[in-house]
Amino acid sequence: xxxxxxxxxxxxxxxxxxxxxxxxxxxxxxxxxxxxxxxxxxxxxxxxxxxxxxxxxxxxxxxxxxxxxxxxxxxxxxxxxxxxxxxxxxxxxxxxxxxxxxxxxxxxxxxxxxxxxxxxxxxxxxxxxxxxxxxxxxxxxxxxxxxxxxxxxxxxxxxxxxxxxxxxxxxxxxxxxxxxxxxxxxxxxxxxxxxxxxxxxxxxxxxxxxxxxxxxxxxxxxxxxxxxxxxxxxxxxxxxxxxxxxxxxxxxxxxxxxxxxxxxxxxxxxxxxxxxxxxxxxxxxxxxxxxxxxxxxxxxxxxxxxxxxxxxxxxxxxxxxxxxxxxxxxxxxxxxxxxxxxxxxxxxxxxxxxxxxxxxxxxxxxxxxxxxxxxxxxxxxxxxxxxxxxxxxxxxxxxxx
Numbered sequence: 001x002x003x004x005x006x007x008x009x010x011x012x013x014x015x016x017x018x019x020x021x022x023x024x025x026x027x028x029x030x031x032x033x034x035x036x037x038x039x040x041x042x043x044x045x046x047x048x049x050x051x052x053x054x055x056x057x058x059x060x061x062x063x064x065x066x067x068x069x070x071x072x073x074x075x076x077x078x079x080x081x082x083x084x085x086x087x088x089x090x091x092x093x094x095x096x097x098x099x100x101x102x103x104x105x106x107x108x109x110x111x112x113x114x115x116x117x118x119x120x121x122x123x124x125x126x127x128x129x130x131x132x133x134x135x136x137x138x139x140x141x142x143x144x145x146x147x148x149x150x151x152x153x154x155x156x157x158x159x160x161x162x163x164x165x166x167x168x169x170x171x172x173x174x175x176x177x178x179x180x181x182x183x184x185x186x187x188x189x190x191x192x193x194x195x196x197x198x199x200x201x202x203x204x205x206x207x208x209x210x211x212x213x214x215x216x217x218x219x220x221x222x223x224x225x226x227x228x229x230x231x232x233x234x235x236x237x238x239x240x241x242x243x244x245x246x247x248x249x250x251x252x253x254x255x256x257x258x259x260x261x262x263x264x265x266x267x268x269x270x271x272x273x274x275x276x277x278x279x280x281x282x283x284x285x286x287x288x289x290x291x292x293x294x295x296x297x298x299x300x301x302x303x304x305x306x307x308x309x310x311x312x313x314x315x316x317x318x319x320x321x322x323x324x325x326x327x328x329x330x331x332x333x334x335x336x337x338x339x340x341x342x343x344x345x346x347x348x349x350x351x352x353x354x355x356x357x358x359x360x361x362x363x364x365x366x367x368x369x370x371x372x373x374x375x376x377x378x379x380x381x382x383x384x385x386x387x388x389x390x391x392x393x394x395x396x397x398x399x400x401x
Contacts, residue, residue: 056162
């Protein structure tokens with residue numbers, strides 16, 4: 001009889017060494033670049049925990065790691081595991097827990113259980129997306145049963161000011177205040193007495209942030225640069241495209257100009273502007289799309305762009321298909337290069353990072369990249385609006401984020 005192959009442990013001694021080395025480098029970096037206050041060594045959390053955080057900057061995981069003595073294992077999208085050699089290095093040094101974006105991933109849950117059984121702490125951003133608007137995004141209620149299943153102390157880790165400091169749509173870090181706090185820790189015995197609904201409410205309340213308000217100022221010469229990654233509906237002329245420079249963003253159809261101020265407020269330049277903050281504009285945009293009958297766009301595309309198209313071999317690599325492919329979204333399909341992908345064959349369309357686009361078509365995963373000004377969000381929103389209509393749910397509000 002052949003011996004069963006021994007299962008490899010998830011947690012390795014090298015993860016502790018990497019954590020200590022990273023702390024030496026990242027603590028001063030976090031202080032200098034983000035202005036965040038970090039705890040002293042004696043104040044670090046020393047018990048095994050499940051950490052839930054709101055997602056505001058690309059550096060969030062490092063803020064979390066600086067509050068805990070031992071290595072933290074982060075749940076991360078499969079994208080970082082599909083970059084060949086770089087992914088192998090990441091897996092070797094910190095061993096993130098892979099999850100397929102915006103899907104119910106049973107294997108990810110099993111991996112979490114494995115890490116917990118080996119004594120590791122886990123960190124998850126329940127939103128699954130960084131906020132484009134400054135307000136905490138949609139959270140999947142499935143996080144509550146997972147909290148109960150893992151049975152660890154639940155640490156709610158909230159980041160305030162991350163949107164003002166580095167909006168998802170921006171490439172620059174501004175001067176201003178960012179603060180990390182732990183508003184609540186729920187003990188396992190407390191969690192056992194709570195329903196899934198009560199746990200989920202506690203998570204929502206503990207992590208909720210809305211930066212669509214006056215407060216600390218954030219300064220940089222390029223305050224509005226690449227805001228067109230987040231907005232594509234003009235209050236003057238409807239579906240449109242925008243272009244930004246420094247602190248101004250301009251509608252390419254009607255010429256409306258808007259200035260982004262250090263207070264995060266918006267100001268009309270050549271015409272009155274009805275929205276005070278990006279979140280107000282973002283919510284208007286969602287309402288506009290949710291009233292749009294995309295079924296009338298089967299002959300003419302709603303949007304089209306020229307992009308770099310790749311096929312993702314999940315957990316391995318990416319294969320370039322075309323450097324200059326036409327990408328178009330209609331009311332019933334997406335076309336990319338010579339491929340036609342009907343919506344009924346697409347399970348998910350998701351935006352990654354600032355403006356990458358993933359299309360899960362059948363058993364294939366395609367990734368789209370384009371110029372720095374590319375708006376991937378509109379493809380996600382329009383896909384979900386169209387799918388709601390196809391399902392007969394004309395009043396459906398969820399647009400993918």
